[in-house]
Amino acid sequence: MPDNGAFSDSYAEAREKFAEAARRAGAKLTSYKHPSERGPGGEALYLDVSVLGPGTASRVFVVGSGTHGIEGYSGSAAQRAWLRGRPRLPKDTAVVFFHAQNPWGFAHKTRTTEENVDLNRNFVDFSRLLPKNPGYAELQEAIAIRDWNEESIAGAFAKLDAYRERVGEKAFSDAFNGGQYTHQDGIFYGGARKQWANSAFRAAVETHLERARHVAFLDLHTGIGPWCEHIYICFHPEGSPARERARAWWGERAVNLQGVTHKKLATYQGTIIDAFAEMLPKAEVTSIVVEFGTLPRREMQRAGLAQRWMRFEGPRDPVLAAKVRREYEAAFYPADPEWRAAVLAQSKDFIDRGVAGIGGS
Numbered sequence: 001m002p003d004n005g006a007f008s009d010s011y012a013e014a015r016e017k018f019a020e021a022a023r024r025a026g027a028k029l030t031s032y033k034h035p036s037e038r039g040p041g042g043e044a045l046y047l048d049v050s051v052l053g054p055g056t057a058s059r060v061f062v063v064g065s066g067t068h069g070i071e072g073y074s075g076s077a078a079q080r081a082w083l084r085g086r087p088r089l090p091k092d093t094a095v096v097f098f099h100a101q102n103p104w105g106f107a108h109k110t111r112t113t114e115e116n117v118d119l120n121r122n123f124v125d126f127s128r129l130l131p132k133n134p135g136y137a138e139l140q141e142a143i144a145i146r147d148w149n150e151e152s153i154a155g156a157f158a159k160l161d162a163y164r165e166r167v168g169e170k171a172f173s174d175a176f177n178g179g180q181y182t183h184q185d186g187i188f189y190g191g192a193r194k195q196w197a198n199s200a201f202r203a204a205v206e207t208h209l210e211r212a213r214h215v216a217f218l219d220l221h222t223g224i225g226p227w228c229e230h231i232y233i234c235f236h237p238e239g240s241p242a243r244e245r246a247r248a249w250w251g252e253r254a255v256n257l258q259g260v261t262h263k264k265l266a267t268y269q270g271t272i273i274d275a276f277a278e279m280l281p282k283a284e285v286t287s288i289v290v291e292f293g294t295l296p297r298r299e300m301q302r303a304g305l306a307q308r309w310m311r312f313e314g315p316r317d318p319v320l321a322a323k324v325r326r327e328y329e330a331a332f333y334p335a336d337p338e339w340r341a342a343v344l345a346q347s348k349d350f351i352d353r354g355v356a357g358i359g360g361s
Helices: 011-025 069-084 103-107 134-143 150-167 169-177 196-209 241-250 272-278 297-312 318-332 337-359
Strands: 028-038 044-052 059-064 093-099 214-223 230-233 284-293
Touching: 011 028, 011 044, 011 069, 011 093, 011 103, 028 103, 028 196, 044 069, 044 103, 044 196, 059 069, 059 196, 059 337, 069 093, 069 103, 069 214, 069 318, 069 337, 093 196, 093 337, 134 150, 134 169, 150 169, 150 297, 196 272, 214 272, 214 318, 214 337, 230 337, 241 284, 241 337, 272 284, 284 337, 297 318
Parallel strands: 059 093, 059 214, 214 284
Antiparallel strands: 028 044, 044 093, 230 284
């Protein structure tokens, strides 16, 4: 039976369970503490890194959780459950788990950092001109709902749909969620500076992967895909060796977008997987994103609008904000036992596949 006790109700509980599982498995733990921010209960916040296997391994499989904060609860459970399985590793292979890559968002049950920054759009060069997204500026008025009610929400979607109809699905995706750097009170905001979570991630990669020559990075998310199923998103170019490795390790569905609920994927700016590969120029890198599917695309877009409303408008109406928060959390971290059991069963399979793949690459 699945170990649904792997799931947690708070960041502090998830961190404690992860650390215990890592110790029991014989993994070494390193923690990167946020210098200033705290969780809602005053708890300290950390990016925790567990290393199972030799620190000198040339083949390393990395699994990240919590890039989008609240999505880390499911990723944490998957990491903990796999560690509790007492896995055996191939020769010269290590498995490294990055737990709570955005610990502030994890603890506060939101997707963004303490500055309303989407960490997965923050890995850009802030010493240069930031990426432009003129389409987003047209959408901000619709996105920035002031009064959260069904009439206002319907009005926002009418404007979004009209824009999509005018520019096409790909241009809409680029504008809506590709990443923007102009509206700090908007969604998918990439920030005006490097976030602490960005710096901590870079420090962890440098520390734990410096010697690796064959590396795979699997970043865990929730939200995209059919209910109770996981989907893969591979950004390696068609025909590239990295894409072929992903296909060999996880099958054809790893590269064919099976189950993806976006009609057209955006061209994303400042992603963590792109930064990961750039930090390891001497290594052969294979990266893939896994999403545990929850709600239909329209409802997930509604959740994105709700996140912005809760942060910037919600304090005016705490009772309504509490109701909206419950709906928001259910979109990214369902309590349904069947869904949670599927996360654990499916994650064991694709993590095992990744370990076998990197061990034999």
